Amino acid sequence: MNLSAPPPHLDRLLQPATAHPRAWDLLRSLCDDVGARFPCTEGDVAAVAWAQEALGLAGLERVHAEPAEATLWHRGAESCSLLLPRQQSVALTALGGSVGTPEGGIEAEVIEFASLEALDAARPEEVAGKVVYLHHVMPRMRDGTGYNAASAVRMRGPSHAARKGALACLVRSVGTDSWRAAHTGALWYHAGAPQIPAAALAIPDAELLHRALAEGKRVRTVLALGCSPMPVGMSANVLGDIPGTDLGGEIVLLGAHLDSWDLGTGALDDGAGCAIAIEAARRIASLPARPRRTVRVVLFANEELGSGGGRAYASAHAAEAGRHVAALEADQGDGKPWALRVPAAMRESALARALHASLAPLGIELDPGVSRGGVDLAPLGHLGVPFVDLRQDVTRYFDFHHTANDVLDNVSRVEIEEATMAFSVAVWLLANAEESFSGVNQGEGTATRADIAAR
Amino acid sequence: MNLSAPPPHLDRLLQPATAHPRAWDLLRSLCDDVGARFPCTEGDVAAVAWAQEALGLAGLERVHAEPAEATLWHRGAESCSLLLPRQQSVALTALGGSVGTPEGGIEAEVIEFASLEALDAARPEEVAGKVVYLHHVMPRMRDGTGYNAASAVRMRGPSHAARKGALACLVRSVGTDSWRAAHTGALWYHAGAPQIPAAALAIPDAELLHRALAEGKRVRTVLALGCSPMPVGMSANVLGDIPGTDLGGEIVLLGAHLDSWDLGTGALDDGAGCAIAIEAARRIASLPARPRRTVRVVLFANEELGSGGGRAYASAHAAEAGRHVAALEADQGDGKPWALRVPAAMRESALARALHASLAPLGIELDPGVSRGGVDLAPLGHLGVPFVDLRQDVTRYFDFHHTANDVLDNVSRVEIEEATMAFSVAVWLLANAEESFSGVNQGEGTATRADIAAR
Numbered sequence: 001m002n003l004s005a006p007p008p009h010l011d012r013l014l015q016p017a018t019a020h021p022r023a024w025d026l027l028r029s030l031c032d033d034v035g036a037r038f039p040c041t042e043g044d045v046a047a048v049a050w051a052q053e054a055l056g057l058a059g060l061e062r063v064h065a066e067p068a069e070a071t072l073w074h075r076g077a078e079s080c081s082l083l084l085p086r087q088q089s090v091a092l093t094a095l096g097g098s099v100g101t102p103e104g105g106i107e108a109e110v111i112e113f114a115s116l117e118a119l120d121a122a123r124p125e126e127v128a129g130k131v132v133y134l135h136h137v138m139p140r141m142r143d144g145t146g147y148n149a150a151s152a153v154r155m156r157g158p159s160h161a162a163r164k165g166a167l168a169c170l171v172r173s174v175g176t177d178s179w180r181a182a183h184t185g186a187l188w189y190h191a192g193a194p195q196i197p198a199a200a201l202a203i204p205d206a207e208l209l210h211r212a213l214a215e216g217k218r219v220r221t222v223l224a225l226g227c228s229p230m231p232v233g234m235s236a237n238v239l240g241d242i243p244g245t246d247l248g249g250e251i252v253l254l255g256a257h258l259d260s261w262d263l264g265t266g267a268l269d270d271g272a273g274c275a276i277a278i279e280a281a282r283r284i285a286s287l288p289a290r291p292r293r294t295v296r297v298v299l300f301a302n303e304e305l306g307s308g309g310g311r312a313y314a315s316a317h318a319a320e321a322g323r324h325v326a327a328l329e330a331d332q333g334d335g336k337p338w339a340l341r342v343p344a345a346m347r348e349s350a351l352a353r354a355l356h357a358s359l360a361p362l363g364i365e366l367d368p369g370v371s372r373g374g375v376d377l378a379p380l381g382h383l384g385v386p387f388v389d390l391r392q393d394v395t396r397y398f399d400f401h402h403t404a405n406d407v408l409d410n411v412s413r414v415e416i417e418e419a420t421m422a423f424s425v426a427v428w429l430l431a432n433a434e435e436s437f438s439g440v441n442q443g444e445g446t447a448t449r450a451d452i453a454a455r
Numbered sequence: 456m457n458l459s460a461p462p463p464h465l466d467r468l469l470q471p472a473t474a475h476p477r478a479w480d481l482l483r484s485l486c487d488d489v490g491a492r493f494p495c496t497e498g499d500v501a502a503v504a505w506a507q508e509a510l511g512l513a514g515l516e517r518v519h520a521e522p523a524e525a526t527l528w529h530r531g532a533e534s535c536s537l538l539l540p541r542q543q544s545v546a547l548t549a550l551g552g553s554v555g556t557p558e559g560g561i562e563a564e565v566i567e568f569a570s571l572e573a574l575d576a577a578r579p580e581e582v583a584g585k586v587v588y589l590h591h592v593m594p595r596m597r598d599g600t601g602y603n604a605a606s607a608v609r610m611r612g613p614s615h616a617a618r619k620g621a622l623a624c625l626v627r628s629v630g631t632d633s634w635r636a637a638h639t640g641a642l643w644y645h646a647g648a649p650q651i652p653a654a655a656l657a658i659p660d661a662e663l664l665h666r667a668l669a670e671g672k673r674v675r676t677v678l679a680l681g682c683s684p685m686p687v688g689m690s691a692n693v694l695g696d697i698p699g700t701d702l703g704g705e706i707v708l709l710g711a712h713l714d715s716w717d718l719g720t721g722a723l724d725d726g727a728g729c730a731i732a733i734e735a736a737r738r739i740a741s742l743p744a745r746p747r748r749t750v751r752v753v754l755f756a757n758e759e760l761g762s763g764g765g766r767a768y769a770s771a772h773a774a775e776a777g778r779h780v781a782a783l784e785a786d787q788g789d790g791k792p793w794a795l796r797v798p799a800a801m802r803e804s805a806l807a808r809a810l811h812a813s814l815a816p817l818g819i820e821l822d823p824g825v826s827r828g829g830v831d832l833a834p835l836g837h838l839g840v841p842f843v844d845l846r847q848d849v850t851r852y853f854d855f856h857h858t859a860n861d862v863l864d865n866v867s868r869v870e871i872e873e874a875t876m877a878f879s880v881a882v883w884l885l886a887n888a889e890e891s892f893s894g895v896n897q898g899e900g901t902a903t904r905a906d907i908a909a910r
Contacts, residue, residue: 088720178860203864405635
């Protein structure tokens with residue numbers, strides 16, 4: 001790649017579409033016409049049809065859906081009061097995958113722990129027969145640092161509590177807001193631990209409980225969760241290609257996930273990523289030249305509760321994994337990208353310098369860390385596919401993430417457009433690079449579910 | 456008043472209580488220990504006891520409760536879906552005082568109007584049998600401009616819709632946020648119009664409906680409101696005095712309202728005002744000198760739905776109305792005060808200059824407009840009591856106002872302390888002024904319910 005002249009057509013990719021903010025328009029259609037896209041619901045089915053139409057309209061070819069395992073789970077009615085002793089109805093929502101409470105709900109005393117370690121250190125007789133409340137506070141950070149630790153408490157807390165004999169487990173919502181909207185998210189029941197009901201309290205309600213317990217009050221809770229168990233169903237990944245020219249057998253993959261939680265309309269998580277990916281591809285497909293390598297958009301199924309889409313893609317495409325020269329995922333909302341992260345082996349390459357040089361005018365720095373990919377890409381990472389990360393600003397993302405407030409109104413038209421430009425530039429450069437770097441990620445860590453926000 | 460030397464003890468009133476942010480501590484106790492204070496509920500009864508204890512602890516004398524009429528109304532269960540045609544469950548809440556829907560709810564087509572005027576101009580056959588949706592957008596302004604116009608649509612809309620034969624009336628929430636929390640608030644049924652159910656949609660849900668209708672879609676709604684009618688009950692105003700010295704027969708009244716809506720814990724509306732009033736009075740009561748005039752704190756009952764507290768106070772104290780030389784109300788949340796407003800006849804007085812000179816270091820300007828008081832003070836205004844307004848910054852207030860998000864977590868410890876200082880300074884100066892200005896407000900406008908935010 002010639003660094004003395006700007007790569008061809010970048011100026012067009014960097015042109016803001018002020019008259020028609022297309023990424024936002026796509027997102028509006030997804031949120032308004034389809035709505036929430038929880039696996040195996042009507043919304044999920046509608047989304048798979050919507051995505052195929054959108055990729056076709058964007059000029060992609062070979063658009064199709066591929067089956068992916070998905071998790072069936074139904075939230076049902078949910079309610080909770082704290083007896084402080086005055087009765088305060090609180091906002092909470094079940095964690096994804098939770099079992100429900102017994103008929104008639106649970107009434108029990110609440111015991112608080114500041115960490116899984118503190119819970120693990122408790123005597124079982126302190127915990128047995130009570131509802132465990134885990135008070136872990138997530139900080140507000142541009143790079144999402146703190147989400148890993150907080151989501152580990154959410155995911156693992158219920159089984160840790162169950163091992164001590166707790167009847168149910170409540171967690172402080174994993175989020176950074178101060179609104180009465182609880183943040184859902186997956187839990188992981190450990191094999192061998194009893195499965196107990198688990199839910200997240202909205203942050204103000206969690207803080208109210210925390211203050212009461214800190215004052216030494218005995219607090220009881222009345223909890224009813226109507227959620228029901230998890231057989232496995234089917235959903236679909238949606239794929240589309242911009243076929244490459246002389247290196248058309250090689251693939252640059254741009255992913256996002258099409259599924260969403262049920263509470264909002266999945267505008268930021270991950271409707272924004274879908275809109276970014278589709279519109280970035282449309283911008284590339286409408287350039288006067290084809291990319292040398294094939295650009296593939298994959299909108300994954302079922303990221304939120306089981307990662308069935310990522311596993312299905314890696315399994316179906318294992319034979320061509322070596323031809324995936326780079327994979328990127330847009331799953332950090334609408335935030336403006338602020339850093340580029342590449343595989344360690346690529347950091348000193350001319351390609352990395354070219355990527356950075358082209359992205360720097362958008363305010364994007366070169367991150368010294370190693371690229372991690374996204375949850376959906378993790379199974380590809382295990383097959384040696386190298387990741388390129390555009391780290392987006394998530395300062396506000398965790399105010400809305402996994403809540404009823406994850407709706408179109410909280411998406412920035414300006415920021416989503418900037419993110420679209422950055423992804424289109426990165427994908428275009430990767431698809432046209434002189435060098436190839438397939439396999440450079442071999443042996444490096446790939447993202448786990450808990451890593452997603454810390455990329 | 457000698458303007459060349461600072462008035463006595465002002466330095467102490469302006470000392471921030473950093474070690475113990477007492478206004479916030481009071482508010483925490485009110486929100487946590489009492490919670491919501493909707494008239495004629497357990498919370499209301501607890502609040503009346505709490506307020507008497509708090510005024511006593513603050514050093515006020517003659518602390519007692521006086522009966523006030525209050526409105527009984529019960530929200531009940533509420534639910535609403537839009538059929539876009541895809542079904543979207545939306546966040547809404549009944550307007551205070553609304554009748555419920557018939558057993559089984561209402562299902563009907565939605566018709567939108569941008570204003571009461573547009574609704575009034577519609578042909579009845581366009582509206583009859585439908586649910587009217589009123590789309591009025593409130594702007595975000597430091598001084599709350601726009602709340603009057605928006606709340607007029609909320610209050611009057613249901614009867615305007617009923618006169619055209621509508622089955623129910625929905626309004627866009629009167630607020631400035633983008634969260635899935637609907638803003639309740641009182642409605643006024645007009646005599647002679649049928650009483651139809653009325654509710655506010657959360658702003659993102661209102662915008663979703665608006666977009667669908669703007670695209671020409673036919674949208675139906677399924678609406679169930681379990682609210683029940685309004686007999687009249689009893690609550691109480693809570694009063695306490697700091698008796699004055701040589702002019703002790705004259706009264707400077709500092710008011711706030713003790714009741715709140717049921718959805719949050721009334722932290723900003725008007726727990727903050729109660730905390731400001733009590734703590735401002737405590738600061739004055741703990742000075743080494745008594746005020747010349749009596750300082751009276753009144754925590755009014757039932758501001759939100761009927762204004763029974765304000766009417767009861769004016770009625771019980773009509774004989775001493777002429778001895779009320781000034782009345783102030785704190786009912787604008789925790790916001791930092793930015794302007795002082797006095798009666799027109801007082802604007803050129805030495806007292807107004809002294810007030811302004813003492814408040815200017817807090818960043819408070821002299822507003823050229825005429826003081827309006829608050830909703831609770833309006834009946835006193837009709838008796839000629841002059842108002843002094845401290846206009847607080849309400850830029851963020853209407854994000855939370857009348858919603859489930861009106862909780863302690865959304866109150867600023869810094870701002871509520873600044874507001875407390877400003878009110879204590881204004882009250883202290885008024886209570887010690889050389890001049891008196893009783894009656895200067897005669898014939899000037901007093902606040903109506905709809906004026907509250909525009910003071």
